[in-house]
Amino acid sequence: MFSCLAPAKLNLFLHITSRREDGYHCLQTVFQFLDYHDVLYFDVRRDGQLRYPVFAQPWPIEQDLIFRAAQLLQQYSGTSLGADIYVDKKIPVGGGLGGGSSNAATTLLALNQLWQLHLSKEILTQIGLSLGADVPIFLYGHTAWAEGIGEKLTALELDEPWYLVIYPGCSVSTREIFTDPALTRDTLPIKISTFLAGQTTNVCEPIVRSRYPAVDQAMKWLDQYRPSRLTGTGSCLFARFEQPAEAQAVLANLPEIGYGFVAQGRNVSPALKCFAEP
Numbered sequence: 001m002f003s004c005l006a007p008a009k010l011n012l013f014l015h016i017t018s019r020r021e022d023g024y025h026c027l028q029t030v031f032q033f034l035d036y037h038d039v040l041y042f043d044v045r046r047d048g049q050l051r052y053p054v055f056a057q058p059w060p061i062e063q064d065l066i067f068r069a070a071q072l073l074q075q076y077s078g079t080s081l082g083a084d085i086y087v088d089k090k091i092p093v094g095g096g097l098g099g100g101s102s103n104a105a106t107t108l109l110a111l112n113q114l115w116q117l118h119l120s121k122e123i124l125t126q127i128g129l130s131l132g133a134d135v136p137i138f139l140y141g142h143t144a145w146a147e148g149i150g151e152k153l154t155a156l157e158l159d160e161p162w163y164l165v166i167y168p169g170c171s172v173s174t175r176e177i178f179t180d181p182a183l184t185r186d187t188l189p190i191k192i193s194t195f196l197a198g199q200t201t202n203v204c205e206p207i208v209r210s211r212y213p214a215v216d217q218a219m220k221w222l223d224q225y226r227p228s229r230l231t232g233t234g235s236c237l238f239a240r241f242e243q244p245a246e247a248q249a250v251l252a253n254l255p256e257i258g259y260g261f262v263a264q265g266r267n268v269s270p271a272l273k274c275f276a277e278p
């Protein structure tokens with residue numbers, strides 16, 4: 001059985017500069033990976049079936065991003081092979097950590113290798129983008145400055161600090177936040193140097209904090225120790241630390257408002273070590 005990783009990501013900031021005709025938003029963001037991941041397992045099947053045992057998630061299998069990624073790749077390539085697939089989920093769902101998109105990207109990379117399809121990263125990205133705006137960054141696999149809907153990527157080398165990430169006990173629907181009329185959609189485009197100077201924000205924060213009191217409460221709590229920020233459209237928030245022990249010490253004080261974990265930021269996706277280059 002082939003096992004591989006699907007890491008979480010953080011959006012170190014998130015600006016929305018405009019809205020496309022199809023309703024999707026043009027963003028500016030920086031993605032950094034976390035050393036915190038789900039594990040996926042694959043076995044090739046010769047009978048062409050995709051078998052993915054029902055697991056403890058509330059959505060039907062046809063909506064699962066692992067299943068959909070496998071099905072799309074099968075259809076695109078016309079392979080006669082199938083797979084048995086298992087997932088060990090650790091990344092909180094609907095937390096802005098990109099777990100679903102990461103699962104989809106890892107599935108594309110794994111089955112491209114196991115089915116010996118030799119599809120390029122560009123083709124996998126094309127397939128991946130139809131599954132979610134965050135799939136391309138997980139295929140790209142390097143910390144990046146992102147524009148477009150998150151698919152125009154420029155590699156960045158950043159520090160790799162430790163992050164305390166808090167899941168405040170609730171999930172946030174990305175669609176719900178992106179359709180809120182009060183969302184700021186006209187932030188002036190910035191340059192990478194402005195991000196490096198620290199002059200950024202997450203424009204989803206006020207909307208998410210007013211709709212989800214648990215997020216607001218968790219941010220107020222974390223702000224007592226370090227400046228907190230939302231990742232993506234939430235619900236998770238994070239703060240940076242130079243040493244893991246400092247982050248662990250703050251985590252030890254977390255009241256019963258959810259749960260947290262400490263993980264290191266990574267410029268190279270922990271998923272990539274599982275694969276030969278596609």
Ligand SMILES: C[C@](O)(CO)[C@H](O)COP(=O)(O)OP(=O)(O)OC[C@H]1O[C@@H](n2ccc(N)nc2=O)[C@H](O)[C@@H]1O
Pocket residue numbers: 011023024025026027029096101131132133134135148149150174175178232233
């Ligand atoms: C907020 C981010 O996490 C930032 O990294 C991503 O842009 C969200 O990416 P994602 O979860 O993969 O999002 P998708 O599954 O593609 O889209 C979910 C919904 O969010 C909205 N959406 C998403 C991305 C985007 N750039 N503009 C949008 O308006 C769309 O209404 C879409 O129906």
Ligand SMILES: Nc1ncnc2c1ncn2[C@@H]1O[C@H](COP(=O)(O)OP(=O)(O)OP(=O)(O)O)[C@@H](O)[C@H]1O
Pocket residue numbers: 059063064065066092093094095096097098099100101103134172174232233234235
């Ligand atoms: N394998 C999967 N893992 C997680 N979510 C999945 C999966 N398959 C489908 N989904 C659906 O995708 C939705 C969003 O999942 P995900 O955890 O990626 O959100 P998120 O962390 O907020 O991501 P993003 O930052 O990309 O918005 C879930 O609510 C669920 O309905």
